[in-house]
Amino acid sequence: MVGFRSLKALVLGAGLVAGLGVQAPALAAGGEIHLPDTRFSFDGLFGHFDRASAQRGFQVYKEVCSSCHGMHQLSYRNLRDLGLSENEVAGIAATVQVMDGPNDEGQFVERAGRASDRFHAPFPNEKAARAANNGAYPPDLSVIAKAREGGADYLHALLVGYEEPPAGMQLGAGMHYNKYFPGHQIAMPAPLNSDGQVEFHDGTKSTIDQMARDVSQFLTWAAEPELEQRKAMGVKIILFLTVLGGLAYAVKRKVWADVH
Template identity: 50%
Template sequence: MVRLIGIFAGLFFSLSVLWAFVNGVINVAPVVSEYGQFTEPTPEQFFHKHPEPLHLQSDGPFGTWDYAQLQRGFQVYKEVCSACHSLKFVAFRDLAELGYSKAEVKAIAAGFQVPGVDPNTGEATTRPGLPTDYFPSPYPNDVAAKAANNNAIPPDLSLIAKARHGGPAYIHAILTGFEDEPAALKKQFPDFKVPPTGHYNPYFAALAIAMPPPLVAEGQVTYAEGQPKPTINQMATDVSAFLEWTAEPKKVKRTQTGWPVLGFLLFATILAYMAKNQVWAAIKPKKKKPAA
């Protein structure tokens, strides 16, 4: 009995030493970079997270736009995101594709101030937007944008869903991923510190993002009656879907057009194969003479 206990104790001790060794190698040993050079491990390599898939109605080869969701997403952008981010490649008249009437598009455009010229003095000024105008930047120039955002320029969101790996899923993860620095990060990398003007977000490549959490409370945006409850997750999902539309508004039409094209190509291929057989049916291949 004593011998059996000794065997188990020795086995437990050996496994503990092995686990400590493997854990030390993973956490302390240098890693190989993409250029084949040994480098010290970085916090980003261990604590950067990849976004979970965001299942939208527009996904897949048979996807369609959820126009109610796109309108909710535009509402979130207008009431929250437009304070810092522009949509310089989207015109107000494009919103008609989301189901807004001409009067509604005109009213939305008039709610924005766009750059203009005073006809009397010729000086630069601002005026209410028109349906033909594009969404303006909230800042007159990059210097003003930096001054208002701790020396960081908020990116334009027109093509953000195409410019970031993961698209809408990345946007959703960033909007909902703000959290406190994990204790393991502080313990493993004591020199890593989030800047005073930054915020920890594991879905951002550098772990620290200059943008503060834009969605901070349930009901921050009031949806119309009959719409889903405006939780932080719901608002982030809706605006992510809207930004996917701004980046590729013809996505659904493109996939819907692709199926008839594929059908035609398949039919043409079969027809060509049958025609080939018909043309060459009367021509018999010559038989090879057996070797002597």
């Protein structure tokens, strides 16, 4: 799952951008957009995922985002990597109904989801998704954190950037003002619209900012779950090359010590 998803991120990025009609944040109409630096736990050379935050982020996705956005590249069993138990994962998967088959009679039957199933899609196809969203197509969120310039900072800013439009600005029909969205007009209404919208299982206060941070953490993990291993390997390689360089220099000094 890890390698496959990372490889496809580059390919799917362009399609996801086209799906929303999004350009890079720095190329927004009317000037450059400066994203706030959210400072996530996974930033920096020694960064790591905050699994408690990512679990809360999955809860936000499940209760808010999943009604419109799918995450087809993830299976429910992947949630074990966030620290969820097998029973918890099985319980989450069992809340959805999937079509399975054909059986011995050649029929497709509906059954409860299993841990091995992909995340349940909210719509059967793109046309159904557009019909339910006034023509806009909600993209799959599996690699959205890799497909947007700014990554998690952009996702967080987008979710907290809804506000009333400036005086004199005319919004298009069905559009909403967002100060961090390119062009500032977005078809998606504010998904996080009030504090306490999601009641976190761990008791964390669910402000709009907290929910946006947590779901951004979860979406970054979903797009790049191997990030911690990659950083750990990078540190090891740097240490190895540092030691190797020191040894090579010491050998060079020893070999050429008598040459003037």
